[in-house]
Amino acid sequence: MISxxxxxxxxxxxxxxYSNMLEYRVEIALWAISGIIPFFMLNIWTNNNLNESxxxxxxxxxxxxxxxxxxxxxxxVWVVFSFEEDTLMGKVSPYLIQPLNxxxxxxxxxxxxxxxxxxxxLIIIFFFFIFNRxxxxxxxxxxxxxxxxxxxxxFLIQFLIQSIIACLCFWTEKASSIERLxxxxxxxxxxxxxxxxxxxxxxKSWIYFTPFPYLIDFPANLLSGNATNISGGLSMQILWILxxxxxxxxxxxxxxxxxxxxxx
Amino acid sequence: MDxxxxxVKNLSKSFNISSKEPGIKGTIKHFFKRQTxxxxxxxxxxxxxxxxEIVGFLGANGAGKTTILKMLCGLIYPSQGxxxxxxxLPFRRKENFxxxxxxxxxxKQQLIWDLPxxxxxxxxxxxxxLDNFEAKKRIKKLSDMLEIGEELFIPVRxxxxxxxxxxELLAALIHEPNILFLDEPTLGLDINAQRNLRKFLQKYNxxxxxxxxxxxxxxxxxxxxxxxxxxxxNGSISYDGKLDLLLKKLSPVKEILIVCSxxxxxxxxxxxxxxxxxxxxxxxxxxxxxxxxxxxLKTILNNFDIExxxxxxxxxxxxxxxxxxxxxxxx
Amino acid sequence: xxxxxxxxxxxxxxxxxxxxELEYKxxxxxxxxxxxxSLIGSIFLLSIFFQNNNSxxxxxxxxxxxxxxIYTILNGITNTWFNPNLTEIVKHIRxxxxxxxxxxxxxxxxxxxxxxxxPSGILEIMLGFFLLLYCIKINQINLTLxxxxxxxxxxxxxxCILYSLWFFISTTTIWFVxxxxxxxxxxxxxxxxxxxxxxxSFTLRIFFSVFVPIAFITTIPSEVFLGLSxxxxxxxxxxxxxxxxxxxxxxxxxxxxxxxxxxS
Numbered sequence: 001m002i003s004x005x006x007x008x009x010x011x012x013x014x015x016x017x018y019s020n021m022l023e024y025r026v027e028i029a030l031w032a033i034s035g036i037i038p039f040f041m042l043n044i045w046t047n048n049n050l051n052e053s054x055x056x057x058x059x060x061x062x063x064x065x066x067x068x069x070x071x072x073x074x075x076x077v078w079v080v081f082s083f084e085e086d087t088l089m090g091k092v093s094p095y096l097i098q099p100l101n102x103x104x105x106x107x108x109x110x111x112x113x114x115x116x117x118x119x120x121x122l123i124i125i126f127f128f129f130i131f132n133r134x135x136x137x138x139x140x141x142x143x144x145x146x147x148x149x150x151x152x153x154x155f156l157i158q159f160l161i162q163s164i165i166a167c168l169c170f171w172t173e174k175a176s177s178i179e180r181l182x183x184x185x186x187x188x189x190x191x192x193x194x195x196x197x198x199x200x201x202x203x204k205s206w207i208y209f210t211p212f213p214y215l216i217d218f219p220a221n222l223l224s225g226n227a228t229n230i231s232g233g234l235s236m237q238i239l240w241i242l243x244x245x246x247x248x249x250x251x252x253x254x255x256x257x258x259x260x261x262x263x264x
Numbered sequence: 265m266d267x268x269x270x271x272v273k274n275l276s277k278s279f280n281i282s283s284k285e286p287g288i289k290g291t292i293k294h295f296f297k298r299q300t301x302x303x304x305x306x307x308x309x310x311x312x313x314x315x316x317e318i319v320g321f322l323g324a325n326g327a328g329k330t331t332i333l334k335m336l337c338g339l340i341y342p343s344q345g346x347x348x349x350x351x352x353l354p355f356r357r358k359e360n361f362x363x364x365x366x367x368x369x370x371x372k373q374q375l376i377w378d379l380p381x382x383x384x385x386x387x388x389x390x391x392x393x394l395d396n397f398e399a400k401k402r403i404k405k406l407s408d409m410l411e412i413g414e415e416l417f418i419p420v421r422x423x424x425x426x427x428x429x430x431x432e433l434l435a436a437l438i439h440e441p442n443i444l445f446l447d448e449p450t451l452g453l454d455i456n457a458q459r460n461l462r463k464f465l466q467k468y469n470x471x472x473x474x475x476x477x478x479x480x481x482x483x484x485x486x487x488x489x490x491x492x493x494x495x496x497x498n499g500s501i502s503y504d505g506k507l508d509l510l511l512k513k514l515s516p517v518k519e520i521l522i523v524c525s526x527x528x529x530x531x532x533x534x535x536x537x538x539x540x541x542x543x544x545x546x547x548x549x550x551x552x553x554x555x556x557x558x559x560x561l562k563t564i565l566n567n568f569d570i571e572x573x574x575x576x577x578x579x580x581x582x583x584x585x586x587x588x589x590x591x592x593x594x595x
Numbered sequence: 596x597x598x599x600x601x602x603x604x605x606x607x608x609x610x611x612x613x614x615x616e617l618e619y620k621x622x623x624x625x626x627x628x629x630x631x632x633s634l635i636g637s638i639f640l641l642s643i644f645f646q647n648n649n650s651x652x653x654x655x656x657x658x659x660x661x662x663x664x665i666y667t668i669l670n671g672i673t674n675t676w677f678n679p680n681l682t683e684i685v686k687h688i689r690x691x692x693x694x695x696x697x698x699x700x701x702x703x704x705x706x707x708x709x710x711x712x713x714p715s716g717i718l719e720i721m722l723g724f725f726l727l728l729y730c731i732k733i734n735q736i737n738l739t740l741x742x743x744x745x746x747x748x749x750x751x752x753x754x755c756i757l758y759s760l761w762f763f764i765s766t767t768t769i770w771f772v773x774x775x776x777x778x779x780x781x782x783x784x785x786x787x788x789x790x791x792x793x794x795x796s797f798t799l800r801i802f803f804s805v806f807v808p809i810a811f812i813t814t815i816p817s818e819v820f821l822g823l824s825x826x827x828x829x830x831x832x833x834x835x836x837x838x839x840x841x842x843x844x845x846x847x848x849x850x851x852x853x854x855x856x857x858x859s
Contacts, residue, residue, distance in 0.1 A: 339694050
């Protein structure tokens, strides 16, 4: 009953946010373009034959970076920036009165934005294939499904992490700088700029215990058909979600308590 | 005293507004062939303002008041006609012209949010070529006039709206401009803060003989400050002259409530040829023309036994409100 | 007389923005950590590229570090001046307070591009500078006066080009209020500046020297440091910088004309 109610709310929210996001299609298109860093990286890798040392062929590497781009497009999270602006402008108080956790609202916003983003991402991929015909491939339906799920999990992990940071807005005024700090390891360790297999041993030994490789590297490997441990990756993603969710709940409840106690 | 400081002749302004059909098809069409419409927001207006005058611009939302004000201070380029403000063409925004004017917009703030207002004052002072000594002197003088003191040393974000407005005023007046443009200066302020602001503007005008042009939605601002009003309607000036005259023209009658000592008296009064609005028992309300008010009252007082008498001035707000909503009236 | 006034106003700008930033002290610390991590991350990425290769695009690791250090300095300058002022311009236009700026008896471009300053960026500049000194040592570069002057000229030109790029985007806010996403595109392009231009394929090289002159920004100054640059390249950079500065100025004045004839 309760879950049905929430589903219904989310569905309505999603519809509203989608039409809202359509208004921002130019911005979203620009945003999609700004995600093309993996292609520049691919260019460095193949142009200098760096991939020979890690035993990945040119074609597989280009598929990997293409998938990294794609996974990144659908796991971008910006909840902390929205939430920070909303707290500064005093929009959070009305949200708190509503019988729905405001983060559902942001969650719906993100999903709606991803739907709006899809055509732009597809156009960029289309152009990529025009220039790299030999890397065209069609993944099997099962892989497609699994990688969609793992991309969504990657999005969930990042959404939870950022929501936790966003809750810090209740304590400090500018939580977004913490997010910018955390973005640095995400950028370098998630596999967006270089596949995790290419990392030196002293990094590889501990990196799989952090959430980072499951954000881009794992879903991208899965989708592109590069070697990866499917069940291991998925279970690590679920583990991180199960770990982060109660943490978010806790910090949210103590944050709102503090917020209402301050009375601002 | 009688020098014209603002001189506007046959001023017009039209904006090009691009129109777009909704939907993706409309967007694409819009992309290839921009369809623009020219909308004339100010239509051929002329007026003068003398030095030291306080002029109020009246009009409904979108009538063009703010556009006129912005053209006067040089933020909007006029399409046709000429403007001269203290001898300058405003839109050139020459340094000496800018040092002569100031623009104050209600709820738009230039003060630095995280710092005490005093920091913004000194910043502005350096922009207007004032040395520290002179700046200090002016801040002292203006803060005395505005009745603010320790607020100057508290970060702006912690000030109340009224205190913030006073600080905004100080920041806008530190270069002692002799023309002030105010766009809805009392927006959002409480009654007290509004009154203080008006008092200050009056005092400032008296002491420095500065010219003040203001727009406002609060009738009280206009009626207590401006002797002269310019009514703007659909981009044209529909009235330009004394406020009293406008009021007299718009409300030529007064309502008088008379409490008679007995019901018979009231009945008698009802039937003696006055324009009766309503009557309950011994209380009777009649409407009398402004021109005959004294003579009518004399007859009533002489002929009837009156217990009490109230003269109701129709509220000014209501009258001016009428100007704002009435589409076609001529004065 | 004029320059004295502008110097005085700039001193006030410095004072006010430092004072406002110091209201958020922890932020400065977090930003500094971010800058350090970001530098470590890019050196890490560079080391991955070099783990099995001796040179990339003809640049050895020690030489590529010079590019990193110049990138860090320029990124610090962006974070100190360009980025906070762009944020401020967007705010001015969104809230309609640009009018106040235009009515001040001071050059609006000066006001709008120098009003704000973020002190944590200065720490990043210092970080880059120390790395540069280290690079000078390990590459055994002889410092002579004429060499230093040449380096200074190219770096100043880079700053001018970078400033013009940012200011172009700032100016477009007059038409499109939301320029954030356009800056993200620029940022992702600038990211390329961390790597030697020669490590990219020919088409990208052309793109990054003709359309978006990222190549001029970091590669040429680094080449000067290594004594590899030809004089025509330096001259070309000076010309490009001047053209960029000039056009950004003209573009701003044009935009202002548009602003004052169209805004209501």
